[in-house]
Amino acid sequence: xxxxxxxxxxxxxxxSLHRHGFRVTRPRQQVMEIITSSTTAxxxxxxxxxxxxxxxxxxxxxxxxxxEMLEKxxxxxxxxxPGGCHGIWPTFEGHNHYLICRDCGQMKVIEGNEDITGYxxxxxxxxxxxxxxxxxxxxxxxSDCLD
Amino acid sequence: xxxxxxxxxxxxxxxSLHRHGFRVTRPRQQVMEIITSSTTAxxxxxxxxxxxxxxxxxxxxxxxxxxEMLEKxxxxxxxxxPGGCHGIWPTFEGHNHYLICRDCGQMKVIEGNEDITGYxxxxxxxxxxxxxxxxxxxxxxxSDCLD
DNA sequence: TCCTTATTGATAATAATTATCATTATCAGT
DNA sequence: ACTGATAATGATAATTATTATCAATAAGGA
Ligand SMILES: [Zn+2]
Ligand SMILES: [Zn+2]
Ligand SMILES: [Zn+2]
Ligand SMILES: [Zn+2]
Numbered sequence: 001x002x003x004x005x006x007x008x009x010x011x012x013x014x015x016s017l018h019r020h021g022f023r024v025t026r027p028r029q030q031v032m033e034i035i036t037s038s039t040t041a042x043x044x045x046x047x048x049x050x051x052x053x054x055x056x057x058x059x060x061x062x063x064x065x066x067x068e069m070l071e072k073x074x075x076x077x078x079x080x081x082p083g084g085c086h087g088i089w090p091t092f093e094g095h096n097h098y099l100i101c102r103d104c105g106q107m108k109v110i111e112g113n114e115d116i117t118g119y120x121x122x123x124x125x126x127x128x129x130x131x132x133x134x135x136x137x138x139x140x141x142x143s144d145c146l147d
Numbered sequence: 148x149x150x151x152x153x154x155x156x157x158x159x160x161x162x163s164l165h166r167h168g169f170r171v172t173r174p175r176q177q178v179m180e181i182i183t184s185s186t187t188a189x190x191x192x193x194x195x196x197x198x199x200x201x202x203x204x205x206x207x208x209x210x211x212x213x214x215e216m217l218e219k220x221x222x223x224x225x226x227x228x229p230g231g232c233h234g235i236w237p238t239f240e241g242h243n244h245y246l247i248c249r250d251c252g253q254m255k256v257i258e259g260n261e262d263i264t265g266y267x268x269x270x271x272x273x274x275x276x277x278x279x280x281x282x283x284x285x286x287x288x289x290s291d292c293l294d
Numbered sequence: 295t296c297c298t299t300a301t302t303g304a305t306a307a308t309a310a311t312t313a314t315c316a317t318t319a320t321c322a323g324t
Numbered sequence: 325a326c327t328g329a330t331a332a333t334g335a336t337a338a339t340t341a342t343t344a345t346c347a348a349t350a351a352g353g354a
Contacts (some may be wrong), residue, residue, distance in 0.1 A: 023300060023351050045341075059303045064342065080227035099276055108274050119172045122283070127255050129246055135284045139268065143275030144282030170331060194311075206334045211311065284319050 006036045009090060012113035016073050025057030031066040041079040041087025079107070082139070097135075101142035112136065153183045163220050174205030178213040178292070188234020218241040229286070246284075248268060248289035254293035259283065 003011070013032055014024050022028075034050050035042065041049070044063055047141060051057040058066075070076040079089045081100055089098075095112035120131050151159070160179055161171050175224040181197050187191065189197070191210055198204040205213075214235060217223040226236045228247055236245075250269075265280050 001218070009283060011153060018275075021300090025351070026302065027302070031215075059305095060149060060341095061343080062302060064299080078229075099270060099274060100192065101276065102279075107296085108276065110270060110274075112264070114266050116261070123246060123285060124287075126257075128293075129248065129285075129287045131246070131285045131287035132249075133286045135286075137282045138203065138270060138278045138280035139280045139282075140271075140276045145276075146277060168331090172320070174333070178322095206336095207310080209333060210337085212332080236344065 009036050013075050016075060017069075020073060022069060026056070027062040028045055028066045028111065029070075030054060031063055032070070035070075035076065035088055039107065041081070041089045041100075041107055044088060047116070073133060079137075080135075081105075081137075097137065099140070100136045101145055102139055103141060103145040106142045106144065109143075110138075160222050163222060164216075167220060168215060173203070174209040175216075176212045177201060177205055179212060179217070182217075182223065182235055183237060186254065187287075188228070188236040188254055190234060194235065195275070209217050212277055226284075227250075227282075228284075240270045244284065246287070248292055250288060250292040253289045253291065255289075257285075 010032055013036075017028070019023050030051055031047060034047050044060075044067055047067075048058075048060050048063045051063070067076065071078075074091055077091045078087050078104065079087045079098060079100075087105075089107065092109055097110040097112045097114075099108040099110055100106070115137075116134075120134075123129065124131055152243050157179055159168065160183075162173050164175070168225050177198055178194060191207075193216055195205075195210045198210070214223065218225075221238055223235050224238045224248075226234045226245060228234065234252075239256055244257045244259045245251070246255040246257055252279075263281075267281070270276065272277055
């Protein structure tokens, strides 16, 4: 039985915690488990609500502390969306784009390998700005919600 | 003396309020003036702080109420950025992209006329999603901050 | 297993947003 | 221009989200 994608992420996150001298505690494991199990970007409050379903659950302060730590380690990021802003989502290698279902919030990560260098240099010429990063997010309806 | 872009926006906003049966009051005018004068996307609190510089200023509740109304009318929108999320920015005709200076927050609106339909249909094929909208935002340094 | 101390939970403090309601001021109709 | 109906305001209370505090707990190296 080979490890799932989620298990691989979780164990790499634990490694990262250890490497940086952070202890792997139960509350932290619970938060990491919830984040990596979710198909939608969750708010701190949503993560807390989900944790309440478990026999023993973290205090709300530990949720925030864990999220702060994970973000500093670069393991998670904030995803922005129309309406309910600021959902938590794992960070993956490289430059990515995001696809979000308006109905259920389900997210997909898309490798950002499109070539928009031409568009960017045109923008730089027009505006005098130097562009060093971009966000590209798509909104629509997922296959589950299309039916 | 012909009207400036800002004046044109302001008068179209007032028309919209009248058309929808909203009264054009002093607090609302102050908020609209601050939003249309700004080169950066402002938070409700920032708008309130700016309003304090005026002789007579709106209560904080009126700031929030005015923003809610303007958003419902489709005259403003929330712009998201890394770090301090949720700035207010006027909505313009058509589909636009945004260019934001990391240092000073100065924003530029870019007409979203580049063609990414090919990219979008590839995404739809890969994921089964139906894509109906996207956000494209560029981050970098403006010419003022480059020096 | 023991010890050090990072981390937690509980709770207080702060900050942001929304709700309440008596008073004020817009503006349609004279 | 004046008047009246009522939408909107300001002041403030209530709610919600986030951060800070600190004694008690538990992770993990020795
Ligand atoms: Zn956002
Ligand atoms: Zn969906
Ligand atoms: Zn990209
Ligand atoms: Zn700048």
